Amino acid sequence: MATPDTQTASDHARIQTRVGQASVYRVCGDLNLSNLAAIEQLHGLAQGQFEQLDLAELRGIDTAGAIALLSLLKPAAREHLDAALLGLDQQRQAFFQAVAKAMAEPCPESQWLAHWRVLFERLGRWTVTAAQQGLLLLSFVGQVVSTLLRLLWRPSRMRWTSWFHHMEATGLDAVPIVGLLTFLVGAVVAFLGATILQGFGAQIFTVELVSFSFLREFGVLLTAILLAGRSGSAFTAQIGAMKGNEEIDALKTMGVDPVEILVLPRLLALMVMLPVLTFLAMMLGIIGGAVAASLTMDISSSAYLVRLYERTPINYFWVGMVKAPVFAFIISVVGCLEGFKVSGSAESVGRHTTSSVVQSIFLVIFFDALFAIFFMELGI
Amino acid sequence: MSPRQEQTVVIRVEGLVNRFGTQTVHEDLALSVRRGEILGIVGGSGSGKSVLLRTIVGLRRPNAGRVSMLGIDSLDAADEQAVALRRRIGVMFQDGALFSSLTVLENVIFALKEHFPLSEEAAVALAQVKVVMAGLPLAAAHKYPSELSGGMRKRAGLARALALDPELLFLDEPTAGLDPITAAGFDELLVTLRDAMGLTVFLVTHDLDTLYRTCDRVAVLAERRVLTIGPLDEIARFPHPWIQDYFNGPRGRAAGLSSDHSDSTQQGS
Known part of the structure; x- marks a missing residue:
């Protein structure tokens, strides 16, 4: 060596x-x-x-x-x-x-792009995806509406058990949280109003502040946002888990329409329960205002009620109420559609649940703004 | 590797008891695995094959008994010792159990970078070799687990299990759900890797072809214990109704006839 x-x-x-x-x-x-x-x-x-x-x-x-x-x-x-x-x-x-x-083993050609090209590529991809998602939402709305009409034609196909189950889950179970939250917000609005209006000696207008805002906007908006987070996400997760487990495909092979059996009971349940919860929210918001008013100002409950009765047009109640079914439709359709978009992994369920909540809250507020313009033009 | 020390026991299980509520899965179970062998574990559904695997690798604490791996009592090992032990074993779960938010390559790199201060470049090069050795094309390395077929996911799982060049490899039903050609490729891969890397393999399987092609010894789990253990041709003659049904049933015979026995009887060289 x-x-x-x-x-x-x-x-x-x-x-x-x-x-x-x-x-x-x-x-x-x-x-x-x-x-x-x-x-x-x-x-x-x-x-x-x-x-x-x-x-x-x-x-x-x-x-x-x-x-x-x-x-x-x-x-x-x-x-x-x-x-x-x-x-x-x-x-x-x-x-x-x-x-x-x-x-x-030969290394496959990696597609390295310059940073600015990556930026544009992502922007383009994002734009196309957004457009596709919009179209998908529209087509899903069409599918849901046509299935709904078919169901009205043959009401015997309605899944009553499922409907009532979802009414309980999305409506009854949400009563405590919706009630508590709107009561507190009502009190806060009254307190805020009192602080500002005191400077003008117009404390009594606190009543109008609370009642107008809760009847027209806050009641329905708070409820819708709460339910988007609570029920819309649940819809996505439930349907998404079924999609991941190929249960949706199993339904299709049995000749059962997944929209009819999964979407309609959820949609109808929410369309019934959101107005009910909105009513609850309006009432508790106003009660919260009354409590705050009597505690921090010299507005007694009876004076509050009288003022409410005299100065608040009933139209305002309907302005708020009429929006509830529309918001319910948005939340349930977006929630269910995101569920159907789930593919493969559990991670995908999480991603689509997030997307479902973000989209439905955005759409709810967007439509609320449209309604506001509409009612302004009508002069209500 | 140095000449295989056949008689060195690398996994020793003694007096193992596993219970779920009132149901006893293992009762006083004993098993030893020798260095360099591929040990197949067979048994009917619910006979506790996967539970045994999970107990040995430390995912489940048994109700009683001792488990030692590579000379270390894995149930009583101190934390540092346990981590060091984990570094020397690789586990491939039934459906790969890949991290779904990482690509295949990142899955393999993960364990490497967690344990060794490798540069990014070196880690990628090493992980790519592991991916190819596990039988995946490199084009698949940058895909996410959800974009892979079942067979590819299994191979990716194997690549990750091999990431740290383990001494012990645990496989849970590696060929279940694969087509026969892919499964045969997997068997061959397993034997090649064992020979090349000096692995000891603990293989839970239902696949008779895999047993014939790869295993040096087979342990049959039944009646809450290891019923018998030994080379396959001895086991197949064991007078127990379940074993007879298993190896000499309609599907057993087909696999036995079509396979080459020379691999299954090699016990060290």
């Missing part, structure tokens, strides 16, 4: 060149992930320059070490590992063969 002319040592591995045969390298010791320094040392050598490696004194080896060693070999030598790697037993030879084969 010739004396090595170069020798680099780390804890366990040594790499040496034999005199006279510069292209034969000799590697001793452990060469694995636990001995990362040795591997990095190999990476530091000239890559693809060696014809033979003497591995007789190699001890531990793993894939990372094998990659580092094979990278040292000339491409031609990699084709004939039997000749290129010396001093290996059959098993190790097979291991190096396997790693070399895996390394030879």
Whole structure:
């Protein structure tokens, strides 16, 4: 054995060149992930320059070490590992063969784009997706409405149990949270109004402030936003989980329309319960206002009621109420459609649930603004 | 690898008891796995194959008994020791159990970077080799698990299990749900990897072809214990009705006839 002319040592591995045969390298010791320094040392050598490696004194080896060693070999030598790697037993030879084969796999063309192009690509993709989603929503609305009309024609196909179940889940179960929340907001609005109106000596107008805002806007809007978060997301998650489990496909193969059996009971339940909850919200908001008014100002409950009766047109109640079924339609259709869009993983359920809540709250507020303009034009 | 030390026991299970409520799955179960072998675990549905696997890898604490892996008592190991032990084993779950928010390549890189201070470049190169060794085309490496077929997901799961070059590999039904050609490819891959990397494989399977092609020994789980353990041809002659039905039933014979026995009897070289 010739004396090595170069020798680099780390804890366990040594790499040496034999005199006279510069292209034969000799590697001793452990060469694995636990001995990362040795591997990095190999990476530091000239890559693809060696014809033979003497591995007789190699001890531990793993894939990372094998990659580092094979990278040292000339491409031609990699084709004939039997000749290129010396001093290996059959098993190790097979291991190096396997790693070399895996390394030879051609790397597919990666599509690297400049940053500004990525930006535009994403923008374009986003725009197209948004347009497609809009169309999808419209077509789903059409599908739901046509199924609904068909159901009206043959009411015997209505799933009563499912309908009542969802009425309980979306309506009755939401009573405490809707009631409490609107009561508190009513009190806050009254308190706010009192603070500002006091400066004008017009504290009594607090009554109008609370009643107008709750009848026209807050009652229905708060309820709709709460239900979008509470029921819209539940619709998406329920239908999404079924979609992931191929239950929707199973329904289709049985000749059952998933829209009829899954969407309509939820839609109808919400369209009944959202107005009911809106009524509750209006009443509790006004009661909250009355409580705040009697506690912080000298407006007694009876004075509050009288003022409410005299100064608040009943039309305002209907302005709020008429919006409730529309919002219910938006929330349930968006919630169900997002559920149907779920594909594959549980992560997808989460993503679409988020998207469902964001979209329905956006649409609810957007339509509320449209209603406001509409009623303004009508002069109500 | 150094010549296989056949008689070294790398997994030892003693007096294992597993209960779910009043239902006893394992009662005083004992099992040992030797270094470098592929041990197949068979048994009827509900015989506790997967429970045994989960107990050995430490996902389930048994009601009684001892489990040691690579000479370390895995139930009583200190935290650091347990982590070090986990680094030396790889587990492939039934449907891959890939992280759905990561691509296949990122799934493999995850464990690597978690345990070793590798550079991004080195980690990618290493992970790519693992992906290819597990039989996936590199084009699939940048896909998300939901975009893969069942067979590809299994291979991706194998790639991730192999990420740290484990000494012990646990496979839960690796060929279930694969077409026969893909499954045969998987068997071959398993034997190649075992020979090349010196793996010890704990294989839970229902697939008779896999048993014939890959396993050095087979353990039959029935009646809450290991009924018998040994080379396949010995097991197949064991006089127990379930075993006879299993190996000599209509599907058993087909697999036995069509396979090459030379692989299944190699016990070290």
